Amino acid sequence: MNALKRFGAAGLKMKFFETLPPENTPGSTEGGDCHRMEVFLGDTVREFKSKLTQACEKEADYWAGKAKTDLEAKFRNIRIGYKHLVMTFVPSPKVQRLYAQKLHEGQEYKHAYNQAIQDPSSWQPLDPTRTFGQYPQFGFGRKQPQLLRIVEASESYKLVNLRFKEFEREQGKATYQDRNERDECYGWAKYWHVNDTGVRPPPSTPNAPAPPPAVPITRDWEWRPAFISKGSGGTDGAPLKYKVEWVFKPLQPGGGSQKTPQDQKQLDERGRFELFKQDVLLAPRCPLVDAYVHPDHAELLQQARTFRQIGKSDWEIEVMLNKSLDDKWAAEHQGGTADAGNRPPRITVDIIRNYLQRSDAVDAGKAGGAEASKKALAEGSPLSPTNKR
Numbered sequence: 001m002n003a004l005k006r007f008g009a010a011g012l013k014m015k016f017f018e019t020l021p022p023e024n025t026p027g028s029t030e031g032g033d034c035h036r037m038e039v040f041l042g043d044t045v046r047e048f049k050s051k052l053t054q055a056c057e058k059e060a061d062y063w064a065g066k067a068k069t070d071l072e073a074k075f076r077n078i079r080i081g082y083k084h085l086v087m088t089f090v091p092s093p094k095v096q097r098l099y100a101q102k103l104h105e106g107q108e109y110k111h112a113y114n115q116a117i118q119d120p121s122s123w124q125p126l127d128p129t130r131t132f133g134q135y136p137q138f139g140f141g142r143k144q145p146q147l148l149r150i151v152e153a154s155e156s157y158k159l160v161n162l163r164f165k166e167f168e169r170e171q172g173k174a175t176y177q178d179r180n181e182r183d184e185c186y187g188w189a190k191y192w193h194v195n196d197t198g199v200r201p202p203p204s205t206p207n208a209p210a211p212p213p214a215v216p217i218t219r220d221w222e223w224r225p226a227f228i229s230k231g232s233g234g235t236d237g238a239p240l241k242y243k244v245e246w247v248f249k250p251l252q253p254g255g256g257s258q259k260t261p262q263d264q265k266q267l268d269e270r271g272r273f274e275l276f277k278q279d280v281l282l283a284p285r286c287p288l289v290d291a292y293v294h295p296d297h298a299e300l301l302q303q304a305r306t307f308r309q310i311g312k313s314d315w316e317i318e319v320m321l322n323k324s325l326d327d328k329w330a331a332e333h334q335g336g337t338a339d340a341g342n343r344p345p346r347i348t349v350d351i352i353r354n355y356l357q358r359s360d361a362v363d364a365g366k367a368g369g370a371e372a373s374k375k376a377l378a379e380g381s382p383l384s385p386t387n388k389r
Contacts, residue, residue, distance in 0.1 A: 012074060014055060018143075027062075031071045034062045041133035041141050045126045049080040052150070080150060085157075085164065087123035088138045089147040092116040120161040123149050127171075176227075176247060180284040182361060184229045187282040189244040189275055191224040224248075228282060230289055231274040240292070241274040286354040293355060296344035300324055301355045308356070314349045321347045 015033040027034035035055035039048055056078035063071035091099070095116050098109040116122045124138070132140040139146055151157065158165040179186045224246060231241035249271070267273050282290060293301065300321045307317045329343060 012056075012078070014052065014059075016055075031059060031063060031068075031074065035059045039132070042131055044129060044131050045086050046128040048086065048132070049084060049128075049150075053078060053080045082128075083152050084150050085153040086126045086128070087149045087151070087164075088126060088135070089117070089149070090122055090124045090138070090163075092119070092122055117147075120157070121163055123161060124163050125167040177225075177283065179227065180286075180288055182288045182358070184227050185282055185284055185287045185289045186247075187226060187228045187280060187284075187287075188223040189226040189228065189242075189246075189281070190221045190279040191246075192221045223281065228280055228289065229272070240277045242277065242280045243268070243272040244275050244280065245270055245272045286350055286357055288354070288358055288361065290354070294344060296325065296329075297347055297351065300328075300347065301352065304352050304356060305359070314352055317352055318347060318349050321352070 013030070013032045014035075015028075016037065016039050017033070020036055020038065035058040037051055037055040037058065039051060043051070056075045060072050060075040063069075063075070092112065092115070094112045095109070098104060098106075098112060103109050126135065153164070158168065177186050226247055227245045229243045229245075231243040233240045303324075304317050304321065307320065308314075312320070325344060325347060
């Protein structure tokens with residue numbers, strides 16, 4: 001209500017000049033063009049929000065010096081923050097068609113233009129991280145002034161502005177760095193440079209012993225982004241391996257990424273190859289692809305969901321499960337068996353969360369499969385109403 005009293009239905013208007021007018025040039029009687037702030041093509045939309053906040057403060061100070069309290073109150077305490085949406089005007093197809101037919105001076109064009117201005121779906125949101133120069137399609141940098149509108153983003157505004165709804169959907173898309181699925185996740189793997197060699201450097205101190213005459217030549221490597229999936233091993237004592245597919249593929253399939261030329265023969269149909277676990281880093285804290293559960297943990301982890309339902313935190317569950325794990329191990333090794341020194345690894349919070357996430361995904365998949373099966377049976381059954389003849 002206070003905002004409506006201050007600005008009315010028309011909102012608050014600000015004006016920015018391409019070239020600043022002379023110092024003593026009188027401003028508009030409604031205010032909005034006396035701040036003398038400049039906006040450049042290289043400014044990002046986020047920087048423009050900050051400049052707009054400063055411009056409102058300067059505008060309020062200007063009118064305070066002129067003893068215009070009503071205009072000062074309009075521009076005072078205006079804060080443009082992260083919740084505000086900066087949008088540019090996109091004419092409707094009818095306005096563009098009338099302009100192309102050179103009918104922009106008629107009454108029909110003015111009526112269509114005013115309708116487009118009032119239509120929320122005619123305003124395209126701008127990405128806060130991009131500059132105005134990166135939006136040449138909207139006319140920034142041309143002689144004619146461009147219209148911008150700033151509103152507070154909300155769920156209700158999506159219902160009236162379809163461009164904002166699509167903008168939010170595009171912004172909410174998961175990137176490849178966020179990939180964390182049951183069969184594949186994002187991470188890093190060792191990329192071996194076949195043609196790069198490194199020689200052991202000479203000693204830095206004069207009294208250090210001389211290096212051996214035969215210095216072995218070693219290949220260098222680096223961590224590169226990759227899509228990682230479960231490979232072979234991990235059972236019967238075999239070392240665990242992961243399949244690796246480079247996010248940014250080299251010119252040659254797997255070129256430079258294997259230690260030896262024999263590794264080139266191990267590529268599958270997608271160009272993936274296997275690396276040991278120590279040569280791979282999984283980006284997600286609880287990767288769904290790393291589905292291995294220690295046999296001694298499996299029975300205890302099934303109790304984690306019950307503890308969560310009664311209000312226990314994951315850290316409290318960790319302490320309780322580890323205590324049960326120690327009690328179970330002590331009961332099984334009272335007589336001092338041969339494997340008494342091989343204690344099972346500790347249960348951590350990450351193991352608990354990873355197990356629960358995988359369980360939720362499996363339960364959701366089963367529920368979805370059951371619903372799909374029921375639907376298919378209902379639609380395909382000879383006794384269903386749709387198939388009766």
